[in-house]
Amino acid sequence: MSGVALSWSDVAALLGAPFAACVVFLGIHAYLGIHVLRRQIIFADLALAQLSALGATVAFALGHLPTSAAGFGYTFSFTTLGALLLALSRPLARRIGQEAFIGILYVVATAVTIMVVDRLPQGAEHVKAMLVGSILTVAPADLRKFVMLYGAIGLFHVLARRPLLALSDGAGGAGVRALVWDFLFYVSFGLAVTSSVAAAGVLLVFCFLIIPAVIGTLFARTIGGQLAIGWGVGTLASALGLAASFALDLPTGAALVVVFAGALALAGLVRYLTGGDAAVRRRHRARLARALAGGTLAVLFASALWLIAQPDADQPLLDALEAATGIGPQPFLSAGERATFADAVRDAARYRGEAERLDRLEQASRYQGEPLDPDDVRKLASYMQSFNEMRRGELFVQAALRARARERARWWVGVPAVALSLAGGALLLRPLPRIGWRGPIPKRIL
Amino acid sequence: MRRAAALALGLWLTLAAGGAPAADRLRILATTPDLRSLAEAVGGDDVACDSLVPPGVDAEAFEPRPTDLVRLRAADLVVRVGLGYDAWLDRLIRQIGEPRFYRGGAADVDASVGIPLLEVVGQGVEPEQGHAHGVANPHYWLDPANADTITALIADAIGRVAPSLAGRAAANRMRFLEALAARIAAWQERLAPDAGAPVIAYHASWPYFARRFRLHVVGLIEPKPGIAPSPAHVAQLIAQARATKVRAVLHEPFEPIDTARLIAERAGARLVVLAPSVGSLPGTGDYVALIDHDVETLAGALAAK
Numbered sequence: 200m201s202g203v204a205l206s207w208s209d210v211a212a213l214l215g216a217p218f219a220a221c222v223v224f225l226g227i228h229a230y231l232g233i234h235v236l237r238r239q240i241i242f243a244d245l246a247l248a249q250l251s252a253l254g255a256t257v258a259f260a261l262g263h264l265p266t267s268a269a270g271f272g273y274t275f276s277f278t279t280l281g282a283l284l285l286a287l288s289r290p291l292a293r294r295i296g297q298e299a300f301i302g303i304l305y306v307v308a309t310a311v312t313i314m315v316v317d318r319l320p321q322g323a324e325h326v327k328a329m330l331v332g333s334i335l336t337v338a339p340a341d342l343r344k345f346v347m348l349y350g351a352i353g354l355f356h357v358l359a360r361r362p363l364l365a366l367s368d369g370a371g372g373a374g375v376r377a378l379v380w381d382f383l384f385y386v387s388f389g390l391a392v393t394s395s396v397a398a399a400g401v402l403l404v405f406c407f408l409i410i411p412a413v414i415g416t417l418f419a420r421t422i423g424g425q426l427a428i429g430w431g432v433g434t435l436a437s438a439l440g441l442a443a444s445f446a447l448d449l450p451t452g453a454a455l456v457v458v459f460a461g462a463l464a465l466a467g468l469v470r471y472l473t474g475g476d477a478a479v480r481r482r483h484r485a486r487l488a489r490a491l492a493g494g495t496l497a498v499l500f501a502s503a504l505w506l507i508a509q510p511d512a513d514q515p516l517l518d519a520l521e522a523a524t525g526i527g528p529q530p531f532l533s534a535g536e537r538a539t540f541a542d543a544v545r546d547a548a549r550y551r552g553e554a555e556r557l558d559r560l561e562q563a564s565r566y567q568g569e570p571l572d573p574d575d576v577r578k579l580a581s582y583m584q585s586f587n588e589m590r591r592g593e594l595f596v597q598a599a600l601r602a603r604a605r606e607r608a609r610w611w612v613g614v615p616a617v618a619l620s621l622a623g624g625a626l627l628l629r630p631l632p633r634i635g636w637r638g639p640i641p642k643r644i645l
Numbered sequence: 646m647r648r649a650a651a652l653a654l655g656l657w658l659t660l661a662a663g664g665a666p667a668a669d670r671l672r673i674l675a676t677t678p679d680l681r682s683l684a685e686a687v688g689g690d691d692v693a694c695d696s697l698v699p700p701g702v703d704a705e706a707f708e709p710r711p712t713d714l715v716r717l718r719a720a721d722l723v724v725r726v727g728l729g730y731d732a733w734l735d736r737l738i739r740q741i742g743e744p745r746f747y748r749g750g751a752a753d754v755d756a757s758v759g760i761p762l763l764e765v766v767g768q769g770v771e772p773e774q775g776h777a778h779g780v781a782n783p784h785y786w787l788d789p790a791n792a793d794t795i796t797a798l799i800a801d802a803i804g805r806v807a808p809s810l811a812g813r814a815a816a817n818r819m820r821f822l823e824a825l826a827a828r829i830a831a832w833q834e835r836l837a838p839d840a841g842a843p844v845i846a847y848h849a850s851w852p853y854f855a856r857r858f859r860l861h862v863v864g865l866i867e868p869k870p871g872i873a874p875s876p877a878h879v880a881q882l883i884a885q886a887r888a889t890k891v892r893a894v895l896h897e898p899f900e901p902i903d904t905a906r907l908i909a910e911r912a913g914a915r916l917v918v919l920a921p922s923v924g925s926l927p928g929t930g931d932y933v934a935l936i937d938h939d940v941e942t943l944a945g946a947l948a949a950k
Contacts, residue, residue, distance in 0.1 A: 209880050209911065217876075335876055336903030441876070448877040561763060565852070566841040566861040573790075576761035576856075580781065583765040 213335070214441050217451065220337040220345070221437035224399060224407045227349040227391050229429035230356065232412030233422060234384070237367040239298070243285060244392045244408055246301045247385070248401055249308040250281035251393035256315045278393050281308075282385030289381055290373075334399045335451045341398060348394055352387045359383070364422070403452045407433065410459045414466045436462040489627060496623045503616035510605040510613075517605070517612075528604030531611070540600045547593035554586035671807050673799075674720035676731040677704050678923035679786045680756055680795070682932040684724055686821040687799045691810045697734070700924020703899040704730065709737055717741055720752070722802050727757035730783035754802045756795045760785045763852045784921065788853035789829050789936045793822055828933060832940045833858065839947045845886055845914070846895040847905055850921045858940065863889050866904055874904060886912035893917045893946050898925050917946040 235241060254277030255270060263269040281304065288300040356363060362380045395404045411433040415425030439462075440455035447454070471483055502516040521527050529537055561579050564571045571579070670693040675681040681696040688694065697713055698704045704726070717723065718741050725731050738746045745752040762781035785791045800818045804811030840859040847866045855862050864882050867874055874882075885891075886908060894909040896902060896918045909916040919939045920926040929935040 206884060209883050210876075212911070213876050213880050213883075213907075333873055333901060333903050335873070335879065336907050445876045445880070448875045450873045450875055452873065454875075558764065562852075562862075565856040566859045570856070570859070573761040576763070580762045580765045587766060 210445065214445060216337050216339055216342065217334045218437060218441055219342055220334055220398065221407075221441070221455070222434055223342060223345050223349060224395050224404070225411060225430060225433040225437065227352055228395065228404065228407040229411040229415070229433055230353070230426060231388055231391060232408040232410075232429070233415065233425055234363070234367045234388075235408060236412050236416060237369075239296075240285075240301060241409065242298065242301050242305065243385075243388070244396075244405060245401060246285070246305040246308065247278055247281045247389040247392050248396040248404070249305050249312065251275075251278045251389065251396070253277055253308050253312045253315070255397075256312050256319070260315055260319055274393060275390075278389035279386055282382055282389050285385045286378055286381040289378075333452070334403060334455070337398050345394060345398070349391060352391050355383075355387055400452050402456055406456045406459045410436075410463050414463055417466055417470045432462055432466065433459070492623070493627055496620045496627065499616055500620035500624070503613045503620065506605070507609055507613040507617070510609040511602040514605065517608075528601045528608075531604035531607040532600060536600055536603070540597060543593040543596040543600070547590050547597070550586045550590035550593065554583045554590070557583050557586070671721045671803065671810060672719060673722045673724060673803075674716060675724040676726055676734055677786075679932060679935070680724045680726065680799075682923050682935075683756075683786075683792055683795050684722075684799050686932065687796050687814050687818045688803060688810075689813065689817045691807075691813060692803070697737075698731075700922075701898075704922065706899075707731075707733060709733055713737060714741055717746070718743065720746075721806050722752050722754060722799075724754040724756055724799060724802075726783055726786075727755040728762075728780045728783040751805055752802070754798050756798055757781075757783070757785060758798060759794045760791050763856065764849070782849060782852050784850045785853050786932075787851065787921070787936075787939075788857040789825060789832070789932075790857060791853065792825055792932065796821065825933065828937070829857075832936065835940055835944050836860075836947075839892075839944065842893070842947055843886075843889045843891045844893045844895055845882060845891050845908060845912075847897055847900050850897060851895060851919075854939065858943075861889075862895075863891055866894075866908065867900070879904060879908060882908055883911045886914060893943065895919050895943075897921045915946045915949065917943055919943065 235243065251274045254274040257277070258267075258270040258273035261269075261273075263273065284304060285297075285301070288297055291297055291300055359380070363384055366377060366380055366384065392404060392408075395407070399407070411429030412425065414432050415427075415429035418428050419425045436459045437455065440458035441451065443449060443458060444451040444454035468487075472480065472487065474480070475483070498516065502514065505512070506514055506517065528540065532540060557579050561571065561576065671688065671691060673681075673684045673688060673692050673694045675684055675694065675696045677698050678696045678700045681694045684692065685694045695716065697709065697716070698707045714737060717737055723734070723738075723746050725734050743752075744750055747753060748755070762785070764782040766780060786795065796818045800811075800814045803814040836858045841861055843861045843863045844855075845864050845866065846862050849865055849868075851860070851862060854860070864885055866879075866882065868878075886894075891912055891914045893915045894905050894912075894917065896905045896916055898918060898920070902916075906916055908914070918926065919942060920929040920935055923929055923932060923935045926938065929938045
């Protein structure tokens with residue numbers, strides 16, 4: 200794989216359409232997300248998406264392709280049914296909360312989908328595709344459809360913004376009029392979510408819907424301000440997520456979600472550090488510094504106690520430290536043990552290399568030269584198995600020596616770390632100087 | 646009362662008349678449709694075969710149902726792929742607790758025993774990395790020459806649990822293998838002009854098929870099943886496909902097709918949907934039809950290029 204040069208046109212072609220799709224999805228979802236937050240129906244999108252998946256599955260079971268007119272008809276009918284049920288459930292909100300009803304709708308739709316799929320040959324992959332989606336393979340032709348559909352939904356929301364926003368703020372009144380507007384809201388919401396879930400998957404659509412809207416509400420009060428911030432941050436996060444997915448070789452949807460969450464965390468931090476007047480900001484900065492220092496000390500304290508209590512269990516902090524510094528367990532091993540450890544590391548790599556060499560040999564023989572006869576293949580397989588077993592043996596030796604080193608590090612590392620974290624904690628618990636303290640935090644507090 | 650008795654008698658007669666041959670026959674329960682088809686070839690009219698995984702369902706994502714326990718308990722022989730591919734069978738067997746189905750028990754057939762395995766990893770029976778490829782690559786039935794070993798194990802097991810059927814099973818098997826040998830020669834001849842043809846596969850299902858028919862699998866779209874490939878991986882595959890002049894992208898009906906189509910389009914290769922098991926595509930109703938379908942489809946696609 201590594202020897203092949205990548206062409207930038209390939210990369211651009213590969214990431215251009217997904218980025219455009221992200222921007223298009225953000226356009227409508229960030230706005231709908233604001234409604235969703237105000238209505239407190241966070242998981243309504245999942246329920247509607249699952250109902251539309253059920254519709255597509257029923258259509259498929261009756262012999263219609265999901266992309267056909269009949270397929271769309273079924274999907275849309277089920278989404279409309281969901282919209283109607285959600286609109287009717289509004290009066291429930293006062294007594295038990297609408298989320299309970301949304302959750303029930305979701306699990307029932309999922310369960311029925313599973314039962315229908317069970318009767319279908321090759322049904323599972325169809326529903327999987329419906330709910331997982333793949334933003335990486337969005338086609339430009341689909342993009343055009345999304346732009347048209349979301350344009351129409353957006354226009355409806357612009358024209359009907361007064362009654363819809365009033366309803367979302369809980370001031371829409373009751374009666375048939377409110378019910379109809381509510382129903383129309385859910386239909387438009389269902390249409391947007393259904394189409395985007397099929398292309399981008401549930402995870403990503405949820406992320407487009409909620410995170411930009413939350414970031415917007417953190418910084419602005421008006422819908423316009425919230426939207427502008429949500430769109431801006433969302434677009435930036437999408438570009439960053441796609442770039443990270445490419446550069447770090449990560450699955451695209453998952454990488455985007457994590458970057459969006461990172462943006463939210465950063466936004467929360469910025470809001471905390473920049474909100475209020477100068478005194479409040481200063482207090483927040485100090486609190487944050489103390490919280491960070493306290494958190495670090497708590498992790499150190501817990502890790503040290505864990506090391507003392509269970510030296511041969513997993514020690515995440517020590518492992519990370521050893522990996523980062525490249526020191527390994529050597530300081531706590533005798534000269535002889537150190538040599539054994541080095542041998543085990545070298546031999547494990549050698550056996551792995553041998554097994555891989557044999558595997559390559561066998562793979563090459565599949566299509567070039569004389570084919571191997573079955574006994575040669577068996578012989579190769581048994582050598583490969585032996586090498587893999589021997590490698591496992593060497594890894595076992597490494598693990599045993601590491602455990603022995605940990606056993607010794609138990610007191611030498613554990614006790615000073617406990618002492619250090621306790622001393623740090625004591626310093627941290629002293630009251631902050633109140634007057635004349637600006638600028639960086641003194642070292643002794645950190 | 647008399648009417649009820651008459652009804653019961655009638656019912657009993659119907660059941661006895663319809664059910665007698667099936668009840669007499671040896672019941673073989675295979676995990677996959679591929680093994681079921683091979684068991685049918687060996688057992689002929691003496692056996693009633695069934696598979697736990699229905700045709701067209703991904704065996705690696707299979708979820709057993711309560712009725713499967715009933716079918717398992719009624720079986721005389723159980724045939725499994727082994728190598729961790731159908732590890733869920735062990736849970737079912739533990740649940741009904743019949744020692745004859747335990748590994749090495751009289752009614753247990755692990756069809757992978759004696760197969761020249763490819764991509765051997767190690768000893769573990771449980772799937773590694775949350776994936777059903779444990780000890781070695783489990784898709785060995787896609788090399789038709791391996792039917793020899795698989796049918797030998799099944800014929801042995803039939804002789805073990807029903808000695809009176811041993812002779813007929815051995816004869817059936819010989820007839821089947823003779824016919825299959827002629828087909829294998831024809832299939833190899835069909836794909837001989839394409840020996841060494843570079844292809845990309847969606848999933849690591851084809852090493853045995855590739856070895857028999859001399860294909861060069863250059864890369865895999867989804868190296869870890871269930872996790873969507875990253876854009877870097879897709880871009881690498883496209884570049885590699887162009888550099889090695891890949892002619893076909895092998896796809897399986899269970900997997901999402903978008904990425905495979907994208908790679909095929911950008912690399913100028915053909916997208917070929919092959920059946921990884923019996924019944925997963927129309928026209929793959931039994932074992933011979935399965936291999937025939939895959940060879941013909943692939944040969945057609947490579948010739949059109």
